[in-house]
Amino acid sequence: MSAVSDLQFDTACPDTRTLVEHVTSKWGVLVLLALDGRTMRWSELKREIDGVSEKMLIQTLQTLEADGLVLRTARPVVPPHVEYTLTTPGHEAVTLLAPLVSWAFHRAQTRSVA
């Protein structure tokens, strides 16, 4: 039992902790879910993700891009045109993340009713 603990998910592997924190961060989750299955422009993401500030959206996108989960494609035109897409690893992350969010949604519903 406790197969995951065997992965030494402690100070010995800070990279794992960091990556999990990025993927499961407040805005990281929302960005990944928003990009699931579609390409979006920056302004579309801003409109879609309710309550995110410009700073945090940029920061989150840059972090996820550095982690190789999100692909940024900029066309050097005026006005700027930038598109964001999930990479293959990014899609893997969403695939694992979505059930957790879905579970939380259903649980939040049943609890608030009860």
Next chain:
Amino acid sequence: MSAVSDLQFDTACPDTRTLVEHVTSKWGVLVLLALDGRTMRWSELKREIDGVSEKMLIQTLQTLEADGLVLRTARPVVPPHVEYTLTTPGHEAVTLLAPLVSWAFHRAQTRSVA
């Protein structure tokens, strides 16, 4: 596509966001994984989870208990004897969380090598 976005995972359902944030919080993840499949005392958790402060361990456990994911059993003896266990929903959460952590672990490994 984007089936999870259809769940209205935005300001309209703050409960879901909150629950996700609890489960995926820095110490929440570690506590849930540590309790996967076993009952542990407070001091055992403190030793097991590398780098956690007493304050954060208590706070995290109380939060997860309030969310109904962790069960706290105290025996009124001196010195105190308190045990923590996952509830059924708590175990569900770990089941969904573990693959994500496992994925992050493998990805962190391959990336740091490359």
Next chain:
DNA sequence: TGGGGTACCAACCTCAAGGTGAGTAGGCTG
């Protein structure tokens, strides 16, 4: 001529997350 739109960057500020250290009960051990 000037106002709006895009995708940012930089600086400043606030506030909450999180760390640190002390205190507590009371039996048990040396």
Next chain:
DNA sequence: CAGCCTACTCACCTTGAGGTTGGTACCCCA
């Protein structure tokens, strides 16, 4: 009799996450 142990609580302080504002470049539209 003097600590030590557990599982905390409380008070204080620091750090950093995150919000707000202002600026940029350049074109288009009115």
